[in-house]
Amino acid sequence: MEKLRTGIFGFDELTHGGLPKYSTIILAGSPGSGKTTLAFETAFNLARDGKRTLIISTVSEPLAKMVRFMSSFSFFDKKFIGREIFFEDISEFIQKEDPAVILEHIDFLIKKIRPELLIIDSFKSLCENLFDSEKIKRKFLYTLSLRLSIWQVTSFFVGEYLLSDIKKEIEFSVADGIIYLFGTEEAELQKRYIQILKLRGSSFEKGKQYFDITSDGIKIYLRLRPDIERIRYCFSEKEIKTGIAEIDRMFGGGIRKGSVTLISGPTGIGKTIFTLKFAESYLKADKNHKFLFFSFEESPDWLIKYAQALNFELEPFIKNNKLKFIFLSPVELDLDYLCFRIMYEIRNTGEDTGIAIDSITSFRYSQRDDIRYREMLWSLMNFFKYSNNTAFITYEVEDPFGVNLIAHEMKISVLSDSIITLRYYEDSPYIKRALSVIKIRGSNHSKEIREFDIVEGKGIIIKELVSKGIMK
Amino acid sequence: MDKEKSRLIVLIKESLNEISMYIGTSALKVVLERIFFDLSVYNPAWEHIEISDPEEVDFSKFSIEELKKFYHMLVDIVGNILGDEFKKELLRKAKKEE
Numbered sequence: 001m002e003k004l005r006t007g008i009f010g011f012d013e014l015t016h017g018g019l020p021k022y023s024t025i026i027l028a029g030s031p032g033s034g035k036t037t038l039a040f041e042t043a044f045n046l047a048r049d050g051k052r053t054l055i056i057s058t059v060s061e062p063l064a065k066m067v068r069f070m071s072s073f074s075f076f077d078k079k080f081i082g083r084e085i086f087f088e089d090i091s092e093f094i095q096k097e098d099p100a101v102i103l104e105h106i107d108f109l110i111k112k113i114r115p116e117l118l119i120i121d122s123f124k125s126l127c128e129n130l131f132d133s134e135k136i137k138r139k140f141l142y143t144l145s146l147r148l149s150i151w152q153v154t155s156f157f158v159g160e161y162l163l164s165d166i167k168k169e170i171e172f173s174v175a176d177g178i179i180y181l182f183g184t185e186e187a188e189l190q191k192r193y194i195q196i197l198k199l200r201g202s203s204f205e206k207g208k209q210y211f212d213i214t215s216d217g218i219k220i221y222l223r224l225r226p227d228i229e230r231i232r233y234c235f236s237e238k239e240i241k242t243g244i245a246e247i248d249r250m251f252g253g254g255i256r257k258g259s260v261t262l263i264s265g266p267t268g269i270g271k272t273i274f275t276l277k278f279a280e281s282y283l284k285a286d287k288n289h290k291f292l293f294f295s296f297e298e299s300p301d302w303l304i305k306y307a308q309a310l311n312f313e314l315e316p317f318i319k320n321n322k323l324k325f326i327f328l329s330p331v332e333l334d335l336d337y338l339c340f341r342i343m344y345e346i347r348n349t350g351e352d353t354g355i356a357i358d359s360i361t362s363f364r365y366s367q368r369d370d371i372r373y374r375e376m377l378w379s380l381m382n383f384f385k386y387s388n389n390t391a392f393i394t395y396e397v398e399d400p401f402g403v404n405l406i407a408h409e410m411k412i413s414v415l416s417d418s419i420i421t422l423r424y425y426e427d428s429p430y431i432k433r434a435l436s437v438i439k440i441r442g443s444n445h446s447k448e449i450r451e452f453d454i455v456e457g458k459g460i461i462i463k464e465l466v467s468k469g470i471m472k
Numbered sequence: 473m474d475k476e477k478s479r480l481i482v483l484i485k486e487s488l489n490e491i492s493m494y495i496g497t498s499a500l501k502v503v504l505e506r507i508f509f510d511l512s513v514y515n516p517a518w519e520h521i522e523i524s525d526p527e528e529v530d531f532s533k534f535s536i537e538e539l540k541k542f543y544h545m546l547v548d549i550v551g552n553i554l555g556d557e558f559k560k561e562l563l564r565k566a567k568k569e570e
Contacts, residue, residue, distance in 0.1 A: 001556070022552050111509060149553055150502050 001201045004116070004154050007045030008038065010220030014194070014209060019177065020201035022152050024145045026123070026171060028161035029181035034192060034213050036066060037073070038181070039119045039156045041217040044075040046117055047084035054115040056106070058126040059091045066121070074216045086113050094129050099140040102130065106144065110151050117154050124159030127171065134170060141174040166197065176200040181211075191334055194220060210334040221340040224379040240285045240390070242277060246450065246462035250435075251418070252443035255281070259441065260381050260391045260415060265422030266400035269433055270454050272298065274420070275356045275392045276307050276314070277460055282354035282390060283317045291317070291354035292345055293325045296362035300325035310459040324349075335363060335376050343383060351388045359394040381415040400424045417441040422452075425466065434466050480539045481531050483569050487543070487562055488526050491550050494558070500526045503553075507545045511538065 003018030012018050019025060027035040043053035057063040067087070070076050081087070086109075093105050110118070120126060131137035148155050157171065163180070166172050178197040183190055193208040211220040239254030248254045255261060255278065263271045272295075279291045295303060303325055307314045317323035326345060328338055346353055360377060384391040393416070401424055419438040424431050436449045451463040492500045504523045512519035515538060521529060531539060543566060551559025 146499055147502055150499070150506050150549055152549065152552060 003202070004046075006038075006042040007048070008041055008218050008220070009216075010209070010211070010222055011038075011218070013222055014196065014205050014220055015199065016203045016205070019154060020199070022149045022154055023176035023200065024148060024155045024157065024174070025177035025179060025199075026161070026175045027156050027158045027179050027181065028166065030162065030183070031160055033181040033183060034194075034211070034218060035158045035160075035181055036061075036121055037070070037213055038179075038218050039121060039158050040066075040070045041073070041075050042156070043085050043117060043119060044077060044080060047077075047080035050084065051116040052084050052086065052113055053117040053119060054086050054088065054109055054113050055119045055121065056088050056090055056109075058120065058122055059094055059129055061122070063087055063089045072215070086115070090126075094126060097130060099130055099136060102126075103140065103143060103147070107147060110147075110153060115153055117156065118148065119156045119158060121156075121158035122160060123157035123171070124161055124165075127159075127169075138170050138174075141171055145174055145176075172198075182208075210336040212337070221334065221336045223336050224339040224343075224376055224383075240281055242281045243284070244277070244460055244462060247435075247460075250437045250446035250448065250450070250462075252440055252445040255390065256417065256440070256443070257390050258385075258388050259417035260384055260393065261418040261420065262393050262395055262416035263420050263422065264395045264397055266397050266424060269400075269422040269424065270452075270460070271394040271396070271422060272303070272358050273306065273310065273454055273460065274422070275358055275394055276303065276310075276312055278392050279323065279354060279356055280307075280312045280314055280317075283314075283322055289322065289352070289354060290349050291323045291356070292349055293323065293356040293358070294342055294345075295325060295327050295356075295358050296329070297359065299327055309456050310454065311457055312459060335373070338363065339376060339380055342380065346383075346387060346389065353387075353389055355384060355389045355391040357391070357393045359396055361394075361396040378415060385415075401426070425468075427468070432466075435462070474536075477536050477539065479569050480536060480543070483565060484531060484539065484543055484546075485527065487546065487565065488529075491546075491554075492526060494554055495550070497526060499553075503546065503549055504529065506549065507542060510545065511542060514538075 002021040003015075004021045005012050005018040027039060029035050040055075043055060046053055057066060071078070088109055090102065090105060093102050106118075127137060131140065145155075157175065161169065166178060166180070172178055175198070177199040180195045180197055181192070182195075183192050192211050192213065194211050195208040196204045196206075205222055207223060209220055209222050211218055213219075238257040239248075239251075240257060241248050241254045242251075261278070263274050265271050275293075279293055283289050283291050293303065298306075304314065304318070314323055318325075324345075326341075328341060342355075342357070346355065357380075363376070364373065381391070381393075416439070418440045421436050421438055423434050423436075425434050426432075433452050433454075434449050435452045437445045437447075439445075449466040451466050453461045453463060455461050488500065491503075495503075501523050504521075504526055508518045508521055508523070515534070517533060523529060531542075534542070547559055547562045547566075550562065
């Protein structure tokens, strides 16, 4: 089946290539949910390809007002008006309350303009003002959708419908597609979602997808889901030396290229410092290497200061654009958006890039659903694997002296190739830090627990074995 | 009337008959109305065809080229309504007649 590409960011991926041509799609949602923006943006994108759209306004919002609001978007270009985009106000015809007159007028406009796309906004108002009986409404809908398919017009019927309307209004059984836009309040934040409820003749991404309305229009960030078939455990012989002999020995030689390393530990233990050190090692290992450091907690300025204080040589790599710090706020955004940003940066940098996510615990702030959170972590780690990234992920555990140090609750340890745990222990009258390597896939790693320290001007210092039992 | 034109008209009539069984006479009338509207741009005679009974439409006054054009438009539009398989079937019939 031929498809009509809307050109809207993320939308054509959502519909697996676009909307089936000549279908009737209802854009449903509450006022302000983005329905009209989606319809108008599609019209302007089609206009850029020389395709025509007829936009019919009914009785809910004056046409002039709709156009004025749309003109604030960057996709709006007045040169298309009257050339590829045609407006018509049929409120006068609606007042005559004769469906046959409306059909005749729409027919006349279609014959005259020959649009690729027809938008009727608001379709709900049209129905409310025109029909007293279900029988007449059904006949009107049937005739209209039949005529549109014969005249080879794809149509958007835009309306302020709620989910409850979808079950009872007959236009939803006649429509070939139903796209529902809605908002939710999550921890005082307003988030927008789009969901395809029905799309005849096409597969589509199931479930709700996060989207945003920017000055450029609608941007849909598809849910990241684990791609089970593509999960792979590639085994690289190549090891990256950390520059700290004791750590390399504990790792059984070094950090394996293309692996995912989980660095787990309580607050302040040094997870970020270890990750910065690994970033330096990765960049030094090969002059073609690049590294992306995604930080959700500390600003790039602070991270650079830490690195300087510990004598890590990161500045030359920053200057040569080999190392990039990206600060993302986990609080105000959706997890799908965060994952999209991470994947976007990685795709733009290329395969074989070193990655740090500091920390995945912060992801929690933008996702309160456990299953969704775990699904997202799996997907992201899986993405690192098939993109051949060497990744370092930090995970904060709550109990500073606890032994439950591996992030088992989310099963992320399963997808990690290496796990390092950092912990505090009491050596009266001091609190000391210890390091142990729990897992290195395919390597005979050390089973030792070693004391370590972080010293200004020197960096990470690995000390003697911890002889006393600290895992009781 | 030459043989080729006669065969073409028979093909069109048979196809219209078959299509009406799938989409009904009223929808078929809309299909014809649309095709005649488009073809009238090249030949105004199409605009004045009587379509109250689609099976009784008189195609005899049109050229072979015009009838071929009509058939292809019919296949295209009906294909969009009934799906690709039906479209292929109509095209197969046309090829057989050639």
